[in-house]
Amino acid sequence: MGIDTLCSCENCELRELFFSSVERDELFSLCTQRTEVNYFPGDFIIQQEMPIEEFIYLKSGLVKLFISEENGKEQILTIARPFNFVSMLSIFSSNKYNYSVQALEQSVTCSIPMNQINQLVESNGRFARSVLGKMSQVSDKIIKEMMEIRKRHLRGRIAYILLYYSKELAHSPEFELALSRKEIAEYIGMTTENVIRSLTEFRKSKIIKIFGKVIEIIDMQRLEQISKFG
Amino acid sequence: MGIDTLCSCENCELRELFFSSVERDELFSLCTQRTEVNYFPGDFIIQQEMPIEEFIYLKSGLVKLFISEENGKEQILTIARPFNFVSMLSIFSSNKYNYSVQALEQSVTCSIPMNQINQLVESNGRFARSVLGKMSQVSDKIIKEMMEIRKRHLRGRIAYILLYYSKELAHSPEFELALSRKEIAEYIGMTTENVIRSLTEFRKSKIIKIFGKVIEIIDMQRLEQISKFG
DNA sequence: ATCAGTCATTGATATTTATCATCAAACCTA
DNA sequence: TAGGTTTGATGATAAATATCAATGACTGAT
CATH class of the missing domain: 1.10.10.10 (Winged helix-like DNA-binding domain superfamily/Winged helix DNA-binding domain)
Structure with missing residues (x-):
């Protein structure tokens, strides 16, 4: 897992997703605090039960979200590509993850400290609106997919x-x-x-x-x- | 379904849920635009495919959220009481409902025009943060419950x-x-x-x-x- | 009051799915 | 390279679940 801290958010293809509403100086401030991490297949991006400290989004790759049971069995919630995954299912309502995320293909994530995001949500309404939209979309998709499979x-x-x-x-x-x-x-x-x-x-x-x-x-x-x- | 348009949000037991962050005058403005509706068991609160025009939350009662299939069969997503239901699964990412909500017990809802909510999200960061939290919690709960049942x-x-x-x-x-x-x-x-x-x-x-x-x-x-x- | 329809129930049977056992191939790892 | 582990695959059998059929109780509409 290499770490890259160059600031190039301006060119990030995911910028539109969350940051279209963010001013240049805010963006720069976020940018300097972000960490970009590279994962190989099998690497854990998120470990169930770990405290949520960062807002993580997927820049490239393919990941699985799953829950581990006490008996060692695992249940996969969903498989996601960029735009359809962000570490958001619990992040605004819990302080620990209740699922794990593992890379299925070589993947790159970008992380921003959670307090930065919270601050931005509270200070920038358009950003808040955009996060709400994305979150709604992601959880909706998972729920719909589970229903499709179940029937x-x-x-x-x-x-x-x-x-x-x-x-x-x-x-x-x-x-x-x-x-x-x-x-x-x-x-x-x-x-x-x-x-x-x-x-x-x-x-x-x-x-x-x-x-x-x-x-x-x-x-x-x-x-x-x-x-x-x- | 009776309609009551008296303004008594100040005393609404759900006020804390969303409106703790809202100033008195904003609250009053919301208040005058809200509609309160009473439903009897079997009444539809939300019809799948209908356009999302209001932000609806449950003040009292018990409801079921479900999807109707083409073949006439229904799949229930979840059963919810106040605090665990709000019409939010899709509202920030879609313009029509992709599920229905029906009262199981006599229920009362309070609705606020969606544009009011969007406006408030964009202008009031603390409110936005609070909606995000609630939404995250609600969808998390549904997903977790579905996994519990599935296994x-x-x-x-x-x-x-x-x-x-x-x-x-x-x-x-x-x-x-x-x-x-x-x-x-x-x-x-x-x-x-x-x-x-x-x-x-x-x-x-x-x-x-x-x-x-x-x-x-x-x-x-x-x-x-x-x-x-x- | 009556009829049609839904709901709850039970039994018999068919179908679907899980479990157990086995084996070959691929993949680590010492 | 040998040995152990995971993965993929197949068959036999057991267990779980669905389907079909029938019935009584209840409900709503006429």
Whole structure:
């Protein structure tokens, strides 16, 4: 995890997201206090139970949000790319994280001390409005996604996830799954074996091709039908 | 649904929630624009797909938030009492509701035009901070609850719901379920028949007593064990 | 009062999913 | 390079859950 403290927020592609409403001098002040961190697959970005001290957002990469149970099992809440993740689910209502975040692909985050953000929210209404909008959007998305998954059976869940991954995360019918089969299982609330069985079934039905972690969707229409009607 | 437009926000028990940060004159201005509405069980407070024009919060009662599917089925997101519900899941990121809210018990809401709230967020940092906090808390709670339900089996889910209802909503080991068996099913993602079978099983095992909609938990410890370990 | 519809309940059965066991391949790591 | 661990895969079986069918109680509308 390298650290880079050069100030280049002016050019940050995420600037619009939160900082369009921030004046140049405020931006500079934030900028000097930020830390940028690089994570490799498997690295923890956030550890459940840790105190929330920073406002973290994802500049690039892919991460999973999950909860660890006492019995060692994990439940994945969501998989996110930049713009759809920020460490915000709890940050304005709790002082510790109640979930963990781990990099699935090489990822870069930018962090700003939480007190800076709070101060900015209180002093800059447009900024506050923009954070509210983003937060609303992120939690809405997670809740909606959980409902979508919940209403489906195994096959439909797998189809849904593959389509989601292809369309929202990879933007291609062929992609390398950054998730293991076990993680897919933790994501959709089924067992690893059944995830594999479904994938195999799709492969045998010529709906997808499987090359290890690489999946190619060859019958998109059929997959969508399964996602919709089971 | 009666409408009451007397201005008595000064004494509103929810005032602290959002308005502790609002000055007297701002409060008065909000106050004159608010509408208070009374709902009976079954009345819709929010209809999915309707445009979001007001900021609605629950003063008293009990409501369910749910999504209606194309096939006529419904999925309940959460059941909420005052303080744990506000119409905020989408309001800062969307212009239409993507869920419905229906009164389960007689309920009273207070509504303020959305543009007033937006204006206040932008002009009053402490208010913005307070709305952020509340919103974060509400969505966090829903997500956490969904994860709690998801990781359990049928029996555990029923036990969890009964305990939740007893402890968080009714504050008593004996309570009248405002939910039908079908609604419990929609809440936990199982079928009505299996909900009933579990309840019957708990009754036969002398864990609960059932008098129609009234449930009495007589072996709290056992129920907690089932909730924890299935 | 009557009819239609919803709700709660139970049983029989089918389907879905989990569990257990096994094995091969890939991947660390000493 | 050998040995241990994780991952992916498959089959047999058990357990959980859904579906279908039937019934009585209750509710609302006419």
